[in-house]
Amino acid sequence: MYYVKQLLVAMIVLFGGNQMVQAHAIWIESNPMGIKNQSHTIRIYYGEYASGEIEKTKDWYSDLSQLKLNLVNPDNQAELKLTDKGDYLEASFVPVQEGVYQIFVSHPAKELGGTTRYEFLAQSHIQVGKGTAYSAVPLSAHFIFQNKVFKTNDQVEIQLLRGNSPVANEEILVMSPKGWSKSYKTDHQGKIKAEAIWPGTYVIENSHMADQSGNWNDKTYSKNWQGLTASFQVK
Template sequence: MKSNSLQKVLFVILTLLFSASTFAHALWIETKAIGTKGKAQKIDIYFGEFSDKDITKTAKWFSDIKDFSLVLITPSKKEIKLTSTALEDKYQASFIPDEEGVYTVTMHHTVKDVYGTMKLDYNSSATVTVGNPSKGNEATANTNIISLFSKEITAAKKNGKITVNALYDAKIAKSQKMKVIAPNGWEKELWSNENGEISFTPLWSGNYMVEFAYTEKSEGEYNGKKYNEIWKMATYFIAVK
């Protein structure tokens, strides 16, 4: 009897640990912040643990995450759906800029399988500046329900202040917790101010990730399974010189 009880407890603990590691995983976009008119711009989509440099091989991406939607918003607000190709550890897409300004790349996917009682909703974005840094350079270019944005991403430098704006449901995300992850895995949690902004000063050069996760209490049924929460995450990649 005691043995059976112990096995049940261990099963519950292992299930919780597995669930926690699954939800900790993120989808994110990586691309160069500056592009060139007429030259192909590569976009890479990864899944895994950014802080641990633990990248999941595409053949092992769980559920239907590989079916994410990737959309390019041009400086003149045209929306173009991009097609990506599976490589060993990432999906890759590209586009050729044909006008000057700031292009916004958005990724979105709601996972078809409900995990426990939670519906998972992944969002990511990146901006590419081609020539004119003003046209199209605005947070609202991203139409995802949860998003992050930095207006001066091309100027991101070591020891220079970086400000990131957060939006939720097209509104400023006030008093929300964000996470900044440095190239060496160092993490810091920050709370957005009244303008939905967080600011940080990078101490190292390299690639940074900003994450914004929000859990919405909502009951329903999705693909035949009930849920009582919707977990939404936005990721934003910043290359610091």
């Protein structure tokens, strides 16, 4: 099966004293175009995407292998059953109507990194047929960009929202399939315009660290890190 890589990249930054001890990412691979009444497969990997390093699921950090994959279709929301394949988690569903199907993950890691709570947010979408029925992603932060396959040299407009409000003056990191990456600063409308220089999958990421106190799994934290990712395809 041909998979178009859609990445869910969320960096785990853990400190033992003042030393960084781990930095890995999770990503989703799925064809962004689906066919009505045909099974559609989704895979979730963990490792270092840029270097092609994929961790066995038994070695995934904390409880990440227990994450939940959610699907929002034009009518309702459902959790997709994940199967452990050793190198990745896999799920599938059969779209029964045309429209835009949203895939998302919202997973706070069970373990703290020092006194920081880490929360992983990611979104993706699958276009089925020509239907335009569209459901919003139920995430506390999310990206908005055109639901299409872009062409090389296109300017891709991306907007960052937290809740329903645009987020100004925040960085969005855009990573290309060729190893090139660039950090952009959002304008007063929470928007950037990214260059689509090469064909392939581009990953966009926003990391947000907030001073926030609370109790998580019987441990006290003083900061909350939230990583949000999505991807778009260029041909």
